[in-house]
Amino acid sequence: MAEDQRITRIKNLVGGFPDFPKPGILFRDIFPVLRNPGAFKELINVVVEHVQKTAPDVEIIVGLDSRGFIFGPMVAHALGIGFVPVRKSGKLPGETISVAYSLEYGKDRFEMQKDSLKADQKVIIIDDLIATGGTMAAACELVGLLKANIVQCFVVIELEDLNGKSKLSAPFKSLIKYSNSDQTI
8 A cells, every 4th residue: 555545544544623622623433443453553543654764863762751651762762773662751760851832722741761862863752633733843842951852843743823843943853744724524
């Protein structure tokens, strides 16, 4: 199956929940993809192939709490490199660094263990979705505080109308894009 066909198949499985977690938000649900073993495998393969083509020298995958924990370790394993989590405040042991961020329906804090990345290490940050860009921008800030190099920020789903990628200075890639004109959920 060609990459475009795989992405189309994955997009067709993504669900939507209007007014969740609050009125006016259309929640794009990746979990139907995860329940379909063939589609889930295709998704991981597409991401791995993308990383191999665009960043063959990447040294570590950083995944965002919480759905970045689903994709990140699988991609890192397939590439034979390490995985580092970015967690919500208070979830990591040891010495951590922390940044605050805003998202479309609230505020929160992200943390990383202080010794999780080395200076100049080549990093790809992975998450399932970018909306307003707050979580990805916070992760970029954390990686920057540890002086690692962000090769790319990667998401499966981009909500284009919210323009979250505008908050990023690192290269950005999304597989599936949705806009307000997309009426299918």
